[in-house]
Amino acid sequence: MATTTATITINSTDLLTDELSLSASATLTNAGGGTGVTQTSGLARRTTSAASAAAIQAVNLYRAGDYTANGANKVYIKNTSATSAEFFTVHIDQEEIGRLYAGDWMFMPWNATSGTKAVFTVTIAATWAVGDTWEFDGVTMTAASATVGSVANQIHALNYPNWETTHTADAATVVFTARYASSASEELYATADGTLDTNGNGTANISSAAVGSKSESDITIRPSVHTAMTYESLLIHE
């Protein structure tokens, strides 16, 4: 178990007639306390820039789907700019939290509430031949065997950029689950989304498809200028 502490100190001698001196220190634990958090993204530093002001894009800093929902996750962000008018606008989902101006930092808990992921099942059936192919998500499977179980095994063994698979060895079906929560406008996946090239009458029908729903708490930051701006960020998570 790791021991990580976060301490804040807020001071002012002239904001009020009395001196302001506020301090708090927390040991970061998993939800419910007792066990220290053990995972982190590590401190990262990145510079944003765009060709013009019109081309400024928000940076998706942390995707909720990658982390434990309702976990005791903590996010630290700092704007390292030295130009006082430059800021990053911080959003959680579509809600604007606020602006981090030059030199500002923030530290907040993060619920990491994800949406749901699209899913479908592909079923390998009928007569396949060695050399037949099925392509999906830019990845092509070339059959090394004519048995449907082996073809399904091969499909499961490949690495898809946007999908994960589950499969029982030698079964005819492979379940595809999107790596990220989906856009609300996504359509159901269907057989036509795969490209089949078979010398026999082999099939790779898609069924049991369900669309997902968008993530509810991705953290994004948007720079205020298109010229170079640099931020640092750290995620400590369950």
Next chain:
Amino acid sequence: MATTTAAVSITSEDLMPGMPLAINAISTLMQTGTTTGLELVDIGYGKLTEASSADSLHEALGTLDTANWVYICNNSTDQSQYIKVGIHDTVIGNLGAGEWLWMPWNMGTADNEINIEAETSGTIPYDYAIFKSTYTLPAKT
């Protein structure tokens, strides 16, 4: 002009083996995009009860797109008690016992209202502070 500083220290010797974590940052709280210090503050102490639903931490009556800051600390010592912090209809995260947050706040519209809610059982004491660039007093009723 007032000078108010916020400093953070995040440290761990063993979170990343062989690479001790030692983040130290300090910022001076400025009015929006300037080098003039913030001069408005509300500091308070309260208690949340699990029986109530989410409460607004503070009315969002500032000017849109200004620099403001929020500090909240859960003063409970019961590890099962946490404060759920949200902004408008989105949950930001959970503040466990003894934990704090420090974040900017665009407090110029009701859509940016920050809400807090006690979870599990009992009463949760908390501290808060809000540093503001501008603020409009609520209208007379």
